[in-house]
Amino acid sequence: MGKEYVPYWQKLKDPRWQRKRLEIMERDGFACVVCRDKVSPLTVHHGYYEKGLEPWEYPSETLWTLCESCHDIETEQRVRVERIVGHIRPGLATGNLCQNMESLVKDFDENMGLLKDAHAEDVAALRRLEPTEAQQ
């Protein structure tokens, strides 16, 4: 039951990726999450790759809208991170180290959640203003 080989560039044309890509860009307000550029062509960046996952199968929290120049910089930075991770002696990259890194990410997610809530409150406050303005 061999799976038919589909080149990566062709997978990016899949409607499932196109949908996911649009969902991420909408979430990010059609702007680069680093420099907020809305004019340059935007791309949706995968925060990591995992063998066997299709481009659209990644958690949305690991996908980011970036402009081309921030994407280039990010790609370079990821190579640096990979190189640093490559120095971890086999056997250490399990247990405590992974747990510590996971809890760092979890703390970060929780803090980001607070930011998102704060933003949602701003949006709700703006919405409450709209009818008042319409009445005037």
Ligand SMILES: [Zn+2]
């Ligand atoms: Zn950018």
